Amino acid sequence: MIVPLKEAVADTCGGKAAALGALLRAGLPVPDGFVVPFAAYLAAVRDLDPGRFAGEPDDLDAARRTIEARTLHAAVIDALGRALDELGDPPVAVRSSAAKEDTGQASAAGQHDSFLAVHGAGEVARAVRACWASLFSPRAIAYRAASGHDDGPSGELLMAVIVQRHLDAEAAGVMFTPADPDDATRIEACWGLGPSVVEGKVTPDAYRVAEDGSVTRTVADKRRRLDRRGARLVVRDVPAADRNQPVLDDVTARRLAELGRRIAAVRGGPQDVEWAIAGGRTWVLQARPVTAAPPPPASPPGVRDATVAPAAALTGTPGSHGTVTGTARIVRGPGDFARVRPGDVLVCPFTDPAWTPLLRIAGGVVTEAGGVLSHAAIVAREHAIPAVLGIPNATGRLRDGTVVTVDGTAGTVTATNA
Structure with missing residues (x-):
C-alpha cells in the first residue's frame, strides 16, 4: 500500500508523483519520500460510491466530510508508520497527486490540498484523508468543469498522496x-x-x-x-x-x-x-x-509606448494574454463572492486557488500582489482570462462598479468612466 517515490509511475501514483519519481531516477535533487497510491484511496471509498455526489454544495460537503472521517485500513496505517520511521520521522510535506493533475493539457495548479510541516503517523493519515477529500472541493469541481473534464464515472476520480521530507527553505x-x-x-x-x-x-x-x-x-x-x-x-x-x-x-x-x-x-x-x-x-x-506560457514582461514604465499604456492607465505585471472590458468588482475575500456577476473584472488583493469557481464567470483579473508563475495566474491563462498582477492598492484606486479595460498582454488597467 506504500510506493517509494523513486518507483512512482502515473498509472498507480498520479502525474505529480510520477514526475518526481522520474527526476529521482535521473539523479536530480528531490526530497526523500513515498506515495500512498490510488489503490489505498479506492480501498477507503469502495463502499461510498463517490459518483453519487451530484455536484450540489450539500452533496460535496457530505462527500468531503465522509472521506475525511474514514478510518484508514490498518495495513495502510502500519505502512505509513514504517515509511515515516525509515525517513527518520521528520516533519513532512503531504501533497496531492490526482489522476488528471499535472498533465500537458491541464495543470490543476493548486486545485487539490497540500500540507506542510506535518509530523507523526496520525497527523499524516489525517492529511492523506484531506487530500483525498479535496477531489470534491468546489475549486476542484469548478476547475474540472471549466477545463472540459466534467466528472465521469467515479473510477476516473483517483487521488494518490505524496509524503516527502519537509524542507525549511531559506x-x-x-x-x-x-x-x-x-x-x-x-x-x-x-x-x-x-x-x-x-x-x-x-x-x-x-x-x-x-x-x-x-x-x-x-x-x-x-x-x-x-x-x-x-x-x-x-x-x-x-x-x-x-x-x-x-x-x-x-x-x-x-x-x-x-x-x-x-x-x-x-x-x-x-x-x-x-x-x-x-x-x-x-x-x-x-x-x-507548462500548459500556458505567460506574456512577455512589460517594458519599464519610462519607456512604454503611449499607445500601449495610456497616461491614465494603472500598470502592473502582464499575467494572462488578452483584453477585456467589464465592470470592476472589488473582491477582498469569500464574503464578496456572491456579488460577482458574469463578465465582471475581479479586483482583489490576491487570488488563491480557492477562488477558482469565480474564474468560470470572471471576464478579467486585477491583483495587488502575486507573480505570473503563481497558481491563479496559470489557471487564468489556461482559461484565457486576461489578468494584470501586482498593481499596488488596486482595490483602493479602482472603484467598485467602474467600467475598466484590462490589457493582460501589456499589463495595463484603464477606467473608462472614472
Whole structure:
C-alpha cells in the first residue's frame, strides 16, 4: 500500500508523483519520500460510491466530510508508520497527486490540498484523508468543469498522496523553463517557504536567465515570509534590510536555469518547476508541463509606448494574454463572492486557488500582489482570462462598479468612466 517515490509511475501514483519519481531516477535533487497510491484511496471509498455526489454544495460537503472521517485500513496505517520511521520521522510535506493533475493539457495548479510541516503517523493519515477529500472541493469541481473534464464515472476520480521530507527553505519559488532554446528561463523567488509565491500572496522577485547566461531581474518589496515553527506554519515580517534585497544572486539564478534545463530534458518538454533552497542546496519540489506560457514582461514604465499604456492607465505585471472590458468588482475575500456577476473584472488583493469557481464567470483579473508563475495566474491563462498582477492598492484606486479595460498582454488597467 506504500510506493517509494523513486518507483512512482502515473498509472498507480498520479502525474505529480510520477514526475518526481522520474527526476529521482535521473539523479536530480528531490526530497526523500513515498506515495500512498490510488489503490489505498479506492480501498477507503469502495463502499461510498463517490459518483453519487451530484455536484450540489450539500452533496460535496457530505462527500468531503465522509472521506475525511474514514478510518484508514490498518495495513495502510502500519505502512505509513514504517515509511515515516525509515525517513527518520521528520516533519513532512503531504501533497496531492490526482489522476488528471499535472498533465500537458491541464495543470490543476493548486486545485487539490497540500500540507506542510506535518509530523507523526496520525497527523499524516489525517492529511492523506484531506487530500483525498479535496477531489470534491468546489475549486476542484469548478476547475474540472471549466477545463472540459466534467466528472465521469467515479473510477476516473483517483487521488494518490505524496509524503516527502519537509524542507525549511531559506528561499523558494517557481521556474518556467523555455519552450525554445533561444527563450529565457523565467524564475520567481521569495524568502522562506514557497506557498507565498505559488498562492500569489506576495509579489516575488522576477528573474530572466537568457540562453547566454545573462540575468535580468526585477526586485520586489517582499514584506512577509512563510516559515515553519514546530508543527505550524507562521507568517513573519521580513527584516527591513532584506525586503528590497534580491533573493537570488546571478550565480544562483544561472544554476537554477541549468537545473531547469536538466529537468526539461528528463521530462521531454518545457516545465513548470517548484524549487527551494535549504541548507545551501537547491531542491526540486514539483515539475509539471507548462500548459500556458505567460506574456512577455512589460517594458519599464519610462519607456512604454503611449499607445500601449495610456497616461491614465494603472500598470502592473502582464499575467494572462488578452483584453477585456467589464465592470470592476472589488473582491477582498469569500464574503464578496456572491456579488460577482458574469463578465465582471475581479479586483482583489490576491487570488488563491480557492477562488477558482469565480474564474468560470470572471471576464478579467486585477491583483495587488502575486507573480505570473503563481497558481491563479496559470489557471487564468489556461482559461484565457486576461489578468494584470501586482498593481499596488488596486482595490483602493479602482472603484467598485467602474467600467475598466484590462490589457493582460501589456499589463495595463484603464477606467473608462472614472
